[in-house]
Every structure is written in structure tokens, then in C-alpha cells.
Amino acid sequence: MGEFMQEINWSPLWISLKTGAVATAIAFFLGIWCARKIMKMKPVSRAVLDGVLTMPLVLPPTVAGFFLLIIFSLRRPFGKFLLENFDFKIVQTWKGCVVAAAVIAFPLMYRNARAAFEQVDVNLIHAGQTLGMSDRKIFWKVIMPTAAPGIASGTVLAFARAIGEYGATSMLAGNILGKTRTVSVAIAAETAAGNYDVAGFWVVVIVALSFVIVALINIVSGRGMKSRRWI
């Protein structure tokens, strides 16, 4: 057992956690920003744009991966442009892990943020306005704290989704040990190679991590809730 543990290359875990953290940060700000903009829109354009933003949640991740590859491929205009002007390479790099995970995690953050904003009594906003508070101040001082539990659970869910991302990541970033091999990619690769003990080890790690995350959500979003009788 000790020998097995010594032979384990821990890099997939660190890569997963690092990717998860950065991707969640991106999804957090982008998700909140989009949720705020969407709330202001008229119903029709809101429905259309909401559909577009939610797509990565309902499509197979491989489809997202396909689109990302088309966008960032070095043989295509945008990918080439990024490489030539900013020396910025997404395909087959750790940045690719982050982009793939962020795209897949984004809808969870966005939808949770939006649901949390919708729960906020609009009269709080109107009260703030009649009191002379700027819209910016109302958003950060009134809406965000009131929506905090929903935002927090969205963030945790997005993080969980980001560290578990496989489909889009494997297509965009590939499977380079020490660079783009995340835990989920490692599980697939080790299983394919017949190394069930290593794959099983990573499965245990992911299961434990996921459980901690879900428990965390319940604690955060269940705060202040009393036990109650139900049917």
C-alpha cells in the first residue's frame, strides 16, 4: 500500500484543483455579470439569450469541446490570431483545461445567480433608488448580500463541475501528464490502459471530494432553515 502511494503521480489532482479554482473564478464573475444583464432585458431577448448561455449545460461536453476546438484551433483564424499577436495558445495547454472547464461550469453559476437574483424582492431595489443610492451600490450592498446563499451554492456547484470536467477538456487540452492530465482524464486513460488500481484510486479521490462539496452546499444553503415536519 505504502509503495503504491509512493508511486502515485499527484500532478492530476493539483492540475484539477488549479483548473477548478481558475475556471470557477472566471465563471463566477462572468455568470454574475450575465445574470445581472439578463435580468434587465425584455422577455423575448431574455429567453433567447438565456437559451444560448445555458447550452453548455444541456449539450454533451464533447459538443462544447468540438466548438472550442474550432474556435481555438491554430489552423483557424482566431486561434492563429491569438498565437501570432499575443503568443497565446489554448489547444493542448493548461489554458485549454481552464477554458473548457469554465465554459462547462459557467451555466451552473449563471443559472444559480439568476435564480438567486429573481428571489430578491424588487421593492428592495426600488427602495434603494428612492433613497438616492446608486444602482451600483444597490447591487453590491443590497442585492448581492441578499442573494448570497444562492450565489454561494452556484459557486460550489460550478467548482464541482469544473474539477470533474472530462469531455471538453480531453478534446481541447488533451492528456499530457503534468500539464493537462486532470483527475477525470487520468481515470479514463488509466482505465483504458488496464491500470484499474490507479484509476480506482482517483475514483476514490473524486468521490470524496464531490461528497465534501455537496455537503458544503447543503450547509451553506440550509443555514437558518429549521427542521420541519413534512409529509
Next chain:
Amino acid sequence: MSIYVNIEKKFKGFSLQVKFNTESASTGILGASGSGKSMTLRCIAGIETPDRGEILVNGKTLFDSEKNINLKPQQRHVGYLFQNYALFPTMTVYENIGCGFRGEKKLRDERVRDFISRYHLKGLEKHLPSQLSGGQQQRVALARMMIGEPEVILLDEPFSALDGFLKDVLQRDMQDFLQEYQGDMLMVTHSRDEAFRFCRELMLLKEGKTLTFGKTRELFEQPGLVEAARLTGCKNFSRIEKLGSRYLFALDWGISLRTEKEIPEEASYVAIRGHWIQGRDSDGENCIPFQPAEYVENTFEHQYLVQTPGMDKDTVLWWMRPRNSFRETEERQLPEYLYLPPEHLMLLK
């Protein structure tokens, strides 16, 4: 000090058309639910934008569709007391009141403390709104609104969500508050009692349209329109045939009546409030035989629904008779006749 409003706004299946110009410091908007009362307040505060029209407060234009003026709610200096108070749930009492302060930052702390003691909130500074009683919440909302020194305050059904005793307490608090307050007040309510109690002028609203606007007491005395009389709580109406300048025949009630006021040309209805009807033991002018068809026992009054043979089949006359004790039964010395005093007859269009 005045509020001038003349606005139109269209919705699906509903259109708002409101026009009034206040002269007194306290004005009420009375209407049934869904009549557009709150929408009117929201337009004045700038939360909603009318399609057309003008809104002026103390001579300052807040909204003018023709001149393309539409001040933001933040620039209007209009205080708004929401029905549920809309206190910020994650902020303490101190922070909530601080949000309403508009002056220099360094004066803020002192002002907030001043308002906390003025509104009897000492010791509650660090409490969250959810930890306060209904009365304390209202005082926080008032303090938060008043610390910004609004030019006019709008009260949106301030007592509708409250139960009996607390309502009485808060109404007294509000009365004290309004007595000290120097500016203009506009209150929305569906209760004629609140309108009568708090407002010197009254606008009656029905399905988004202004019915009438006038002095509260005069409106209760002579509403002018059948709809207006209904909104102020009158239940007894009859079509009329004019017999003389002060003499008419009430078609639905089947009696001739003398009126104190001269009957206007356009009047087509007569009405009387159930509380003003009196019992009589002998027949005479403006009297009908008393024949109760139904009886309702209320806490402090008896209600009789009267149907006499001369009356139209679908018409009843409501008579509200104060009671003297709870032991008293409905049969307490019932009169032979009901007298409709000429001075209380309302002539309506």
C-alpha cells in the same frame, strides 16, 4: 407645496389615466385593489415610467413626456414607504437608516444617531429587520425615508398587512408622525376609514381612471357620482324621478322624498348611507315602513336589510344601527318606520 399629476400609461387590458393637483399637505388615493393606486405612486417615484404626461412636485418637473424629462428615482427626492417596508434584510437598523442619508459623509454618523433616538429605536441599532416587531420595522422604514429629507412622501397602503391591535397602534404612531412632518404626503389606501382619517384631499380611482378629486369631507358628503359614493362605502342607491326642485320620487325604493339641497339637473340617482337612517315610530315625511328581510349581527352595530312591498324586488335598504351592548338582541325595540333625513340624501349622477 403641491403635487401635480397628469399621466397616462397603457398595459395589456388595463390603462391608467390619472389627473390631480393637490392643494393640501395630505392627499389620499382611494380605490379597489387593482385600480392602479400603487402604479400611480410608482410613477411619481420614478420606479415606473408613464407613456405620456407630466408630474410636478413643488413646481419642479420630475417627468414631462413632451419635453423629454424623466428624472431618475434617485434625483426625485421623493420618499416612498413600501407596503412591506422593504427594509434591507442583511443590514442592521443602523445601516438601513444610514442608506437613506444624502449629505456629507462626516455628518452621517451623528444624523443617523439622531434619527435613531427620534424614532425610538435606541438599543436596536445592531438588530436585523427580521428581529424587529412590525411597529419597529415601520419606524425604521420611516426613519430611513425621512433622513434624506424628501420633498414629498408617498405611503403605499401602510396598514393593510397588519392585524387589529398593531394596526391601531401604528395608525396612532403615523398620526403623530404626520403632525410633525412639514412636507406633502400622498397616501394610497383601499380603506375609506384610513382615507377619511389621514387625508384632507382625496382622489377616487376606478379601473385606472380618476373618478373625482376633492376635499375628503366634501367628497364623503356629496360624492357626486354613483361610483364615487360606492367607493366611499355607501350601499343604498335608487334611480329617481324629479318631482320638484327639492322633491323626488325614488323609483327603486318606491317612496317620495324631500331633499335639503336643490336637485341638480343631471342627477339621476339618490343615495343614503346606512348609518344616517333613523328609526321612527310614526309615519311622516321621508318615512318608509320598516320590514327587515335579513339581519346581520356585527360587533358594534346591527345591520338590517330592509325590503318593503313598495320597493323594487332586487333592491334592499341597508340600515346600520349602533348597538348598546353585546347582550342586546336584534329585536330591541324595533321601530315601525325608517326615516331618511333630507340633509343626508346624496344626489348623484
